[in-house]
Amino acid sequence: MGRPIPAPSSTRISEPSLSQVPTCTEVAITNCVDESLNRSYGESVKESLQKLRYYSFIVTDPHLPGHPIVYASEGFLHMTGYLPEEVMGRNPRLLQGPDTDRRSVLQIRDAICEEKPCHVVLLNYTKQGWPFRIVFHMAPIFSQADGQLLHFVGAQRPLADCLSKRVWHCEASLLGLHKGPSAFLGPKSCTDSINSCLKGHQLSDSCLNYQHSGQRKKKLKVASAILQLVVHELVTSNKLMSDEALCGRCSSEKVETALCSSLTLALTRIQQSFVISDAKLPGMPVAYASDMFLHLTGYQKHEVIGRSCKFLHGQDTDACAVEQIRDAIRDDRACTVRILNYRKNGSPFWNLLHVAPVRDHTAKVVYYVGVQLHLGFPLGEGFLVSGNATPAMLQLGAVGAVKVAVRSLQGRGLCRSSS
Template structure:
């Protein structure tokens, strides 16, 4: 099976399944018993016509006690299925009218139904595997809106996905948020640098929490900043002040999340790893 993507927004719109019959291989053997010898690698499960029970009324022999789970599909059958899939996908992409479909993965950011910018399904799938509280923001759009928020971020803040995507992260700020920390974040984003700050944020229900926030640029395969990732860590219950030094445990977890996001973005865009559509 193989996914078929929409050229418009990169969503998976179909799955194509190709069936490769194996009965033709069985017909090339003298009997059903010898056919099993063609497919089973284990000699202990080979069945010969001399040992198989005979059904004289039907004029054929049948194998007994054959472990079908030990049978494997040959490489020739696998190659045949791959060729069939590629041929079918090429036919679909060449004949489809309108916005069409594609066998390749989409671009990282596309327009949603209301015109907002959202990340495509291919990148979304990779980001959902990152089990950390983080958001992905696009600095090339006005006010640097969030284009993706992890499930752990939604649980931490109490907001829904619809309430977060498209907004600047400042909605987490409140009356006691340190303006100097906010200013430092803005300066680092404009300079294309990383930074780690501890600031007071507020959940949807207005309860405050101390957020150890690490922000870092995410570059494309061309080396340009494509996104900014912000990784949040609730340190409200931590008695000792959390260190932002590289050797500290919380910071190591944040750097791990940043690395996973960078791999997801760059592998999607890397021409040597996956083919992508480029908007000119």
């Protein structure tokens, strides 16, 4: 293949700008692009992909308008001549030009619609308008939790021998890796699909006449190996995040079922705003929340159970009050504090909080009960809440009722049997 000739600017296909993407503002789509990977793989995924920065690959999000690029490796930017801000949020078709094979483009589009891998030889153009041919491998990434489509990965390998020594060294090790175990793409597809795609589709003769068979096969293997490495990093990150979420849900369910039905029934009769935290579990997660607590804070039951009560804290919550509560819990004693808490909608409210330990029949602390009273105005001495009952009387009454309900259950009756 001879020296590439720059394509005339008048014949270049126009590229859609961010203003043509059907979104409200450029800021909005930028935020969506930035959060695309974090939402599916966690905040550390970009560090994982940085290990593969010398290879040329991109990650696109089919759920965002225009199916834009949400990650581009250094190798891709070096090969195409673009800066990161010039490709992020844009569709990969910005690389297409007047001589790009439309059949190859349609093959890629069909694979995207069918959520399956594909590979083609494609003529792309650099930012400066210089044409170059690549072996392009693409594969979908599916969620490890529910099998839903997350992203597409596109790996490129230029057919022209214009790579740096560093990249050549990296690709030499890839050829050995390509023969090893494949990385799973997800429940709906795996790398075997890529291999079958390689065997089932033949590249057009016009695209291959200028390359020797041995060189072509080597570049195909390299591109496929790059794809597998990227897919492996994304799938591993998604699986870790899914496992953490599942573990969190299991902990929440474990906390919620720790209270037997008879105890739960007894607690529903207490008409106060209160929560019960499990002292036996790390972080003391909430095991029970009364209906009045949910009404006061605006949360729903599933949003509270299994979480530490610190989710009520906000930017103006007094750290001294929080430390006072921690000291009381550490010493297994009761305390009362006036603390600024926040509802689900972000609105603050002053809370007269009474925290007290709850012991079982062996005198061991098994729970902590926190009783809340909403203070609409500064608390004065002798402030009455209902009838002749002072806040202290109401809170002590609620704590006493919880203690009676817990201690009335003998031994293992406190929890459901593990069998």
